[in-house]
Amino acid sequence: MSWRSALRALLVIFVVFVVQDTLMVALRIDGAHPDLVWLLPVTAAIIGGPETGAIVGFVAGIAFDLVLPTPFGLSALVGTLVGYTIGVSTVAMDRRAVWLRPLAALIGSVGGDMLFAVLGAVLGQQQLVHVNVVAVFAVVAVSAVVLVLPVNRMMRWALSPSTGRLTLVPAHGPEGGLW
Amino acid sequence: MPKPRRSRRTLTLVVLVVISLSIISLDLTSRTHSITSGIKSVANGVYSPLRGGVVDLLSPIGSFFAGALHYGSVQTENEKLQAQLGALRQELSEKSYEDTQLRTLVALQHLPFLGSLPTVTAQTVEVSSSNFTLTVTIDKGRSDGVDVGMPVVGAGGLVGQVVSAYHHTSVVQLLTDGQFKVGVTFGDNVTGTVDGGGPGSDLTVDLVPPHTPMHDGEELFTSSLEGASFPPGIPVARIESFHTISGASQATVTADPIADLSQLAYLDVVQWEPAPSP
Numbered sequence: 001m002s003w004r005s006a007l008r009a010l011l012v013i014f015v016v017f018v019v020q021d022t023l024m025v026a027l028r029i030d031g032a033h034p035d036l037v038w039l040l041p042v043t044a045a046i047i048g049g050p051e052t053g054a055i056v057g058f059v060a061g062i063a064f065d066l067v068l069p070t071p072f073g074l075s076a077l078v079g080t081l082v083g084y085t086i087g088v089s090t091v092a093m094d095r096r097a098v099w100l101r102p103l104a105a106l107i108g109s110v111g112g113d114m115l116f117a118v119l120g121a122v123l124g125q126q127q128l129v130h131v132n133v134v135a136v137f138a139v140v141a142v143s144a145v146v147l148v149l150p151v152n153r154m155m156r157w158a159l160s161p162s163t164g165r166l167t168l169v170p171a172h173g174p175e176g177g178l179w
Numbered sequence: 180m181p182k183p184r185r186s187r188r189t190l191t192l193v194v195l196v197v198i199s200l201s202i203i204s205l206d207l208t209s210r211t212h213s214i215t216s217g218i219k220s221v222a223n224g225v226y227s228p229l230r231g232g233v234v235d236l237l238s239p240i241g242s243f244f245a246g247a248l249h250y251g252s253v254q255t256e257n258e259k260l261q262a263q264l265g266a267l268r269q270e271l272s273e274k275s276y277e278d279t280q281l282r283t284l285v286a287l288q289h290l291p292f293l294g295s296l297p298t299v300t301a302q303t304v305e306v307s308s309s310n311f312t313l314t315v316t317i318d319k320g321r322s323d324g325v326d327v328g329m330p331v332v333g334a335g336g337l338v339g340q341v342v343s344a345y346h347h348t349s350v351v352q353l354l355t356d357g358q359f360k361v362g363v364t365f366g367d368n369v370t371g372t373v374d375g376g377g378p379g380s381d382l383t384v385d386l387v388p389p390h391t392p393m394h395d396g397e398e399l400f401t402s403s404l405e406g407a408s409f410p411p412g413i414p415v416a417r418i419e420s421f422h423t424i425s426g427a428s429q430a431t432v433t434a435d436p437i438a439d440l441s442q443l444a445y446l447d448v449v450q451w452e453p454a455p456s457p
Contacts, residue, residue: 018229018230018233021230021305021308022230022233022234022237023237025305025306025307025308030379031378031379032310033307033310035310049188050188050192051187051188051191051192054188054191054192054195055191055195058195058198058199061199062202066218066219066222066223066226067222067223067226067308068308068309068312069308069309069312069314069342069343069350069352070309070311070312071203071206071207072202072203072205072206072215072218072219073199073200073201073202073203073205073206073215074199074203076195076198076199076202077196077199077200077203080192080195080196080199081196084188084192113310113311116311117311120311123203123207124207125358126357126358127311127312127313127356127357127358127359127375127377128311128312128357129357130357130376130377130378130380131310131311131357131377131378132378132379135379136310136311139310140310
């Protein structure tokens, strides 16, 4: 793992976290606000593969768990699964396709929110499934499609060290390539 | 794809999932909850000033756009509030005598009157950081005497309860959150439980016997049952609708919060803790 990439990825996670916690929570439509947390593992997975996606999802989830009243570790678990799943699903696709990032962002964000609510309910947080589902998913979906591009740009910068590899993990196969 | 690489990434996934589940387990176990709570507290202590700085920096920009978009409605609302303020000032001067009498009566009955309980006034610094929970973060924490479980009032009635207390900040779960419950009383010593319905939903009042006499707009107050989580007499909600389905074991009652939950800039945390069970 490149320390430079790891530090840059941490910086990107922190910036996105602050933007989410200050700007995004204030942008409410019918009580729902955009959710940037899942865009971090989604973009990391598309750029660096399933393993990188899972690691970024875990770290980003832990960061968001620090300010959420939900069980500590729940966002980390969902972030890990979102990053890994998006990475595995897109590994055989043409990653330069213009539709890939918006589509992955939409599926990853809405899927992440659904998984978060369901796992939370399983852990005794019944309030997580008592939400205005239409408003939450609509706002999260639209904002994910729009905001994936700047987040992707930041994540690409974070994962592009001097070696030219876009990943947080050592490359022994095709995933280490520059997409 | 080479097999070792696939097995390594599977191993990474398994390790991260196991760590996540272990952290969740630590957080949900009462014996070890203090560990995760302590981590959150330290992180909040470090992050809160930074967040405040960023919000201070960005809020004029946000206010500019919000003001430009809603100028007309803000002006109308301001005029209405000025009129209400005048009426309330007049009402306040008329009520001081009645308040004195009420305090005396309550003291005679040995009931803890909210006015005599110590409170900590706090400012709201953040509203619901998640789409799935209804909470506000206030700028007072353990160092100011705020602790988990303390009731929070403001905007005309009960607002919620402190669910997390850090060094300088606390998280308040609003009474509309789906996880919130409070025992209430109304009418002729009828008791029930108000459950938060979640975002956009009415409060529901459970455990009310069928065909209990009540009326629309009737106020529900925190009950004085032994071991209750709230001091008695705090206005909680007003009945919005009620009916009893034939054969049901309880009435179906919905209610609206008395507190105006859109006006939560300042709140009072009541420094009250339930009496320990004998």
